[in-house]
Amino acid sequence: MTAETGKVNMRVALFQFATDAVGRVPAMFENMLALYIMNGLERAAGFQVIDLTTPVRGGEILSLTGILGEDEVREASRRAGAGVSLWGDLRFRPGEQSLISGLELALKVMAEDDGGAHEKRLRFDALRGDTRSGTLEVDIAALEDLVEEVLVTMADLLGLDLDMMHMERIGEGLSHSDRAVGYFVYALRIAVEKETKLRLYLKAIAADPGFAMAYTNAAQLLLGEARYGEAMRLLLRAEARFKQGGMEPDILNLLGVATMNMGMWEEAVRVWEMALAISPSHVETMCNLAAAYAMREMPDRAEEYYHGVLSIREDYPLAWFSLGRLQARAEKYEEAEGSMRRYIELCPGDPWAYYILGASLLHQGKEAEAEFALAKATQLDPDGEAGTLARREMQELKG
Numbered sequence: 001m002t003a004e005t006g007k008v009n010m011r012v013a014l015f016q017f018a019t020d021a022v023g024r025v026p027a028m029f030e031n032m033l034a035l036y037i038m039n040g041l042e043r044a045a046g047f048q049v050i051d052l053t054t055p056v057r058g059g060e061i062l063s064l065t066g067i068l069g070e071d072e073v074r075e076a077s078r079r080a081g082a083g084v085s086l087w088g089d090l091r092f093r094p095g096e097q098s099l100i101s102g103l104e105l106a107l108k109v110m111a112e113d114d115g116g117a118h119e120k121r122l123r124f125d126a127l128r129g130d131t132r133s134g135t136l137e138v139d140i141a142a143l144e145d146l147v148e149e150v151l152v153t154m155a156d157l158l159g160l161d162l163d164m165m166h167m168e169r170i171g172e173g174l175s176h177s178d179r180a181v182g183y184f185v186y187a188l189r190i191a192v193e194k195e196t197k198l199r200l201y202l203k204a205i206a207a208d209p210g211f212a213m214a215y216t217n218a219a220q221l222l223l224g225e226a227r228y229g230e231a232m233r234l235l236l237r238a239e240a241r242f243k244q245g246g247m248e249p250d251i252l253n254l255l256g257v258a259t260m261n262m263g264m265w266e267e268a269v270r271v272w273e274m275a276l277a278i279s280p281s282h283v284e285t286m287c288n289l290a291a292a293y294a295m296r297e298m299p300d301r302a303e304e305y306y307h308g309v310l311s312i313r314e315d316y317p318l319a320w321f322s323l324g325r326l327q328a329r330a331e332k333y334e335e336a337e338g339s340m341r342r343y344i345e346l347c348p349g350d351p352w353a354y355y356i357l358g359a360s361l362l363h364q365g366k367e368a369e370a371e372f373a374l375a376k377a378t379q380l381d382p383d384g385e386a387g388t389l390a391r392r393e394m395q396e397l398k399g
């Protein structure tokens with residue numbers, strides 16, 4: 001197995017680390033570690049990460065005190081479609097009174113075709129936490145070094161080529177300010193309310209104006225709330241600051257989304273083309289460009305971009321769904337059937353996919369298969385638009 005530059009060919013399931021301590025200090029460090037491991041796996045190693053860490057409930061982090069067993073890890077990874085599992089155990093080292101002065105990480109790595117997990121013990125001394133006050137100080141450069149050890153361990157245990165990894169990208173888009181990272185982690189993994197998340201992301205930017213990922217996360221929140229003007233202003237600030245940096249394609253992609261939603265089609269396409277000129281394999285940008293061309297009734301250009309996405313990420317669900325919908329509109333029903341079947345393999349349970357699949361099968365004269373797919377759409381979305389359209393097709397099918 002190798003990590004090919006610019007092309008993901010390995011999916012890693014990251015599970016929550018067990019800890020021997022509870023409270024804000026160990027929970028914050030655990031989430032900092034997970035953040036930098038995910039960033040390192042994606043940016044330095046080029047892997048896809050499936051985050052299977054336990055979500056917060058009501059703003060409270062649920063600590064895992066017992067380490068996960070190999071059987072449950074293997075089953076969860078299989079269900080998620082991951083080829084590698086990564087989890088472990090954090091043992092914090094107490095200092096004087098209420099202080100924590102370091103920890104030991106028992107890292108476990110398991111590939112789907114291995115007989116069992118490999119384990120490596122790593123030591124981290126660059127933290128100081130006070131469990132009484134909840135304060136935590138972490139040397140972020142040392143944390144990046146710890147993540148590099150994690151990646152080297154994975155490469156060694158799984159037979160990967162270290163030369164294909166770009167260790168200098170482990171912290172790309174993140175910050176060396178532990179205060180800024182603390183705000184970011186709290187926004188990303190702990191806070192529940194969107195306004196609270198946004199406020200914390202902005203505090204992370206104020207603590208470190210060079211924190212690129214804080215800009216993009218805040219912008220995504222604003223876009224999700226249809227606050228396109230605010231998102232555009234924030235992204236223009238980010239673009240001016242991070243031009244020619246590793247995060248520039250991500251910033252430009254989101255800037256294109258804001259621009260498109262403000263009704264500026266030509267400008268949005270220009271921004272997305274700028275992003276692709278920097279990073280030709282940026283699949284999110286390619287999907288956005290495809291959607292833009294589909295919107296302007298330019299299906300051939302749209303299909304070209306969707307196929308481009310799938311040549312890079314064959315398991316990218318959005319591209320399969322959007323391509324299948326486009327093919328169905330163009331009356332390419334056999335091709336639409338293939339695209340929707342692949343999408344359903346990746347994302348079962350989408351009523352629109354079953355509706356488009358059923359309609360495509362119906363146009364090919366495959367009535368029994370069409371009836372099954374349309375019935376599934378109706379079952380999944382009995383009162384929604386997809387279910388209503390599927391029910392109408394079934395009524396016409398039955399005469």
